[in-house]
Every structure is written in C-alpha cells, then in structure tokens.
Amino acid sequence: MGKYIIRRFLWAIPVLLAIITATFLLAHSIPGGPFDYAGEKQLPESVRQNLMRKYRLDEPIYVQLGLWIWDALRFDFGPSYYSRGQTVNDILRRTFPISAQLGILSLLLALLIGIPAGTIAAVKQNTPLDYTATFVAILGVSIPNMVLGPLLIWIFSVHLGWFPAARWGVDYTQLYLGFFPPLTHKFWSHAFLPMITLGTAYSASIARLTRASLLQVIREDYMRTAKAKGLHGFRVIVVHGLRNSLIPVATVLGPMFAGIVTGSLIVERIFGIPGMGRYFVDSITNRDYPVILGTTLVYSVLLVLGNLLVDLSYAWLDPRIRYD
C-alpha cells in the first residue's frame, strides 16, 4: 500500500509537468498578449516593450517556460500581470482557502442529502417516495446555479431578510492557520445560501448515481443471502448494499472534489465570494499567463490527489481490491 502511494506520487510528477507545458504553450498561442491594450486603447509599441521587458516576456518561449518551472519548484509562481503588485502566490493564498471552505461544505451537504435520498429511492423503487426523490434530483440537476442562486437571494435575503444577500463571512486575514474559518454565526449566515446553491446540484447527481448503483446491488445473490440469514432490512441495505454500491459514487467524487474545491465561477460570482473560481476565466481573458499556470497547477494537483484518494477508497469499500 505504502509503495503504491509512493509510486502514484512519483507518477504525478511527469503528469504535472506535461499539464504545465501544454497549458503554457496553449496560453501563449492564444492571439493577443497581456500588454497589447489598456481597455480599448492600443498601447504604443514603446510602452509594450517596457512591460515585456519588466516581465521577461521578451525572452524566447522555452527560456520563459524553464524560468517558470524553476521558480515554481521553489513555490514562487510569479507576478500577476493584471493585478499589478500582486503575485500569484498572494492570489492563491487568499482565494483558495475561501473556495475550499465553500467547496468542502457544499460537498458534505451534497453527500448528506444525496446518498440517503438515493438509497431511499432505490429501496422504495417505483413508489411515490422514489418518484418524489427522483423528481427532486432531476430538478436539482436541471436548475442551473445561475438561476437557483439569484432565486435564493431574492427569497431569503430580499424578501424574508433571513440572510445577507452576498459576500463571504470571513476574509482571508481572519483564518486560523491560513485556512480554517472561525465558525461564527456570521460565517454560517453568509455560507448558507451559496452552500445550498452549490450543494444541491451535486447532491442531485450523487442521489441519482447512488440509486442506480444500489438498484443493481440489491438484486445480487449476497443480498438475498443476507436477508435469508434473517438480518434486519435496514442493516442489509446499509452494510451489505450501500457499501458496495458506493464504488461508482466514489469514482465521480475524485474529479468532483477537485472541481468543487477550486471554486465555482458562477456561484462565487453571484454571491460575491472572493474565491479563485473567477481566476480560471479572468486569467485567460486577461492573458495573465502566470495566473493561468498557477490556477491550472492547483487544479491538477487536487485532481491527482482526488483520484488517488478514490483509488485508495476502493480498497476500503471492496476488500477484494488490492494494490501491490
């Protein structure tokens, strides 16, 4: 097992290098550079030259890539071209924890709703309970965040006045160890609506997956055996059924984790949350190469990590699976 993990980590290195190189080349091949225009005004060539020199963009492209990797090895991801005076490290340090807080809370919520809902739907297949759960799940999947978010703001902040309309309850200067938020009333009141918005969409797909997978498992022989042994119905489903049916759920959770933890562009935008979601898009529109690379790297690392965790969880979910 230990060997397996080490091997996976070593494999991650060429994977990340390949991702970075590809991202770097793609980013630089988009027409237009970071310093061609200020707004709609084209910058004079002389001004552009100064900027290119300052940010070492006048070097050959392979030198730039080498310099970037060399700096990145020492955890220095360079300056932002757009937010002058800010480094990519500054941006990641303050936006990632916020996105991760929202992401982790939403994911927990999604699991908390999704798995029980899926289980109930499967056990009570083709009953009104199943139809209701399935209907709600489909609703959850098909209402996009950009509709649900403003709707929730409209109902719960503007009309009922229960929650603030937007923003996150803490800022990055108030986090413990640079990551953990103080769990105050203020924190929860700001977190609630975005958490619901982001969580429900995921909970819906988790519920549907759990239902489908559990339905398959329910018909297996060992389930019948367990029932025949006289075990309690609930125990049969949870211990024998659910655990085996979670493998497909775990499989989607890996990439889902990486995506949700690095921030949702839409939910963060609607609720004015200072997370890193917008940087995935804005960095490309601004041709802010170091930020493009920084955000992509964080996402890739989390994806690699998420997939590793998923693979490890297989062994726990199904003892027949072994890694040697």
Added chain:
Amino acid sequence: MRSMRGLLLAIGIISLLLWPVLAQDKVVLRRNLGTEPPTADPALATDTTSVEIIEQMFLGLTDLAEEDMSPIPELATSWEISDDATQFTFHMRKDVYWVHCDPETGEVTELDKVVNAHDVVYGVLRTLDPRTASDYAYVLYILKGASDFNTADPEAENFEELRAAVGVEAVDDFTVRFTLRTPAAYFLQIASMWVARPQPQWVIEEYGEKWTEPGNIVTNGPYCMKEWVHEDHMVMVKNPYWPDWDKAGGNIDEIYFTMVQETSTEFAMYLNNELDLSAVPLPELDNVKSDPVLSQELTIRPFPCTYYYGFTTTKPPVDDPRVRRALSMAIDRKTLVEEVTKGGQIPANTFAPGMIFGNAALDPDIAPWALPEELGGWGYERAVEEAKRLMAEAGYPDGEGLEFVLMHNVSEAHARIAQAIQAMWLEAFPKANIRIETQEWKVYLQTIEKDTPVENVPAVWRLGWCQDYPDENNWVHEVFNPVEGSNRPRMSFDDPYVGDLVKRFSDLTLRAQLEQDPVIRQQLYKEAEKLLCDDIAAIAPIYYYTQVVLTKPWLTRHWHDTNHYETWSIDVAAREAAIG
C-alpha cells in the same frame, strides 16, 4: 437581589464607558466597486475602478469641475501658460501634508512633509521610467524628452541624461514647470490625471511594488486607506488633515467599498439596505422605472463615452462613402436606445459626447439623419428614404449584391444591439446579405487592428471610447487621425472617393492641437467631426453612454466625472429610521 443590583451597576458602568464610542458613531458610506481595483498606484492605473480609489487618496495639480469638466485648481492654486503654450508653470499650495493611516486603529497621522513640487517631479518621472512599465506613460509623451526617456534602455549609459532631459522641473519647492514638445491647450486637463500626481518617493523606495498596501501607503487626499482585503473589501477613512473639508461640505467619515462583480447581486444588496447606491441591471430597469419607490431613487445621467460602429474604408462594399452613409442613416438610433439598450442613452451624431471640450454633439449641422426630429434632426423615416436612394446610387438597389460581415466581441449586450441593427439594415435593404460574427475580446481587438490583412478584417465592427481627459484631442485626434492616431477605419489620403477630405480631416485635428484660441479650436473640431461622421462617414456613432444609478434617499451626492466622496453626505437619522 444583591447580585441583581451588582449586575445593573456593572451594566451602568460599561455603558458609561461605551457612551462616547456609541455617541460618535462614524458615518459610513457603503459602495460597491464592482471589481477588485487592479492597482492603487497612480503611475500604473488604467481603469476607472483604480482611478476612483486613487482619486480619493492623491490630489492632482488640477481637478475637473463637476459641471463641465473644465480644469480647476487643486494642488496648484494658480498657473501661467507661456505665450506659445509650451510652458506650463504651476504654483502649489503649501498646506497639504502627506498622511499615514494605521491599519489596526484607523488613526490618521500627519507626517512632517508638505506635498511639494519635488513630489510632483518624482511622480511624473517615475511614471515615465521604463522600469516602472506604466501603461499610461504615453499620455505624458506630450512633455519634452518624455518619449525618449520612456523608450530608453535602463542599462544605457545616457539613461540618467535622458531622465534629466524630461520637461518637468521644480523651479522652487512649490513651483513646478512643464515644458511641452508642442503647444497643447489641453495640458491643464492632463495635469489633472493620475499619471501626473505627486508620489511619495521615500515610501516607494522602501516598499517597492507593495507600497500601496495598507500600512505602507502614504497619501495626501481627503481619504486614506485603512484596509484592503483584496477582492473582498477596502476601507477608507477620512483624512482630517486635508485642508478643504469646510469647502467640500461632505460628512462621510469612512467608505466601505465592496467588490461584488454581479450587478444583479449588487442590486439585491441595495434592496436589502446593504449598499447606499447601486447600478441597475438592464433586465431590472423596466421594473425599477415602474416601481413607485425605486423610480424616485433612480438617476440617469450622461456619461462621457460613445458607442459606435466603424467601417473599414478600404474594404468593399464599404469603401464607397455612399454605402457607409446609407448604412449609418439606416440605423434607427432612437428605437435602439428606447427598445434595446433602454438605459436612457442619447442617439449620437458625433464621436465626442457633450461635456468634452470642443464637442459638437447633437449639432444638427452634422449627420442630421442620425438625430430624431425633436432634436432638430431628420427623424428616421426621412433618413431611411435617403439611405435607400444613396444605396441605389452606389449600385446596390434594395441592397441587391450588398454583402458584408458585421463583427463584435462576445457579449450579450453587443449581440442584442448588432441583431437589432442587422434587422434595421435588412428592413431598409431587403436583398442584402449581412452576417454577424463574434470574437473573444483580445482576439477581436487584434482582428480590427489597422495592419491586419484586409481580407481578415470585417467591413463593419463595433467599439466604444471613453475619455482619458475631456478634450477633443483625446477623441478625434488620438483615435482617428490618419497620421498620428489609431485610425482603425484605415482612412487614407489616397482614398479614391474621399482622399482630399481625409487630408482635410487630418490637417484640422493637427491644427486644433496647436491652436490656443478656444473659440477657433471649437470650430476646427466641429468641422473635423462633420468630416468624420458625415462626409467621410468613417464611423457611424450610435449612442452616448449614460450612467444608471440608484441612490438611497438619505444620501446626497455629487456627479463629478470620478466620484468625489468628500462632497457627499448621509443623513444618518434618516438611514437609521429606514433600516430600523
């Protein structure tokens, strides 16, 4: 019972201790900036958000008047202009001090340094220094030697000489003199810009690029920065040492800026009383107008920007000025602003909007077909008749054989406008084949550049322009002069149809740059606008922008081109009564 009394006593003492704090509640303005300001450094700012926060913290030599954006004294109390308008000497006031704001307590301390002429010289030279790599350094190229210094190699031997040769000097501690490369009547406006403001040398040298962070930054304006939690909020507190509080008349002690990007969320926060003012999301505008309360809080005001369609004058079929004029005529601007954009925008017949010095906006001598009858124009019916006639004369009766691409950058708002205009054109010229194409912003800007091969350029493209400084020079000259401007329409002296008009246009904007008599300048610019938008028809101006703002009834505000919060005031009692 005893313990009860003790408790009451304790409460009494605590509230007595707190009393002064509670009594002096600060007046806080809550405003959404809409985005994180990319910088707070006057040398580096290029966007309106950065400029807004810089405006609060750094004074300029001149300021722009609220009513007409004419230059008025700020740090400079008076100035002299040499007879040939190449030397501008500013006399500065001696009572403005640099201040520092404690990021923990918000306490403002006055430093033992008066803002002086050397700070201005340092600021100008720092903006121009190639190592600063300022985007807007080129605005200062009007200074003698500025362009040479800004384009120099920092390693070069004569670098220091080039720096010393720039036309800015401190004559004495409170007199600063600028020497220009050519006469420029609009230099007083440039002197108001952020790139020419005093900067604190000792702070910048100590902290480098981090000098604008709270705790480091040293400023001289009416407000100073207490907190800047990037992408979340910024807090500015009143600088009590700023000498003009009595004159300004505002009562805002603290400004809490949020950075929420989504306008519909900003609007919800406003409704929820979390903000004192807000923009209006376009889809909500009709509701706001019909709402009895919100309509009272709504203000729609002109804003110095113009939305226009440009023609690539070297690309058939729009190489023929008759086709360009016909297309411009067939845009029903009134319907467009009323039914599509809806923000109270004003139909445009010229490039520069009102408020810009030298503008001829809404003057029916120029492109009267663009104006509705109530503004003295032709109205659309007559315009479209003439458009059909011109189009037939150019060889495309009913648009037969007329085929071109209209391009805009990806955006829902631009798409709606393009589709509306395409429909108007097809209504007027039913047999035409007009395609709409879109590109991502930066790719788009490159596509419509004047050196892109003509086969890759769309015949018609959209752009907007907002002022850097309120003078026609920043408009017709810098954007369209065929020799010195960007000239995206590719106007050329060799144009077989309008070459001589283009020559005339070019001469006019160059002459107006050197001319000092404001009346003559005005005439020159009016003729230039007529050539650009009517005779040559290199562009079809579409509308002048407006700002659409909701303001809570307890807030009294002013309308400077950049917000001057020191003049705003809040009726605290009214706000508390309303919020409860």
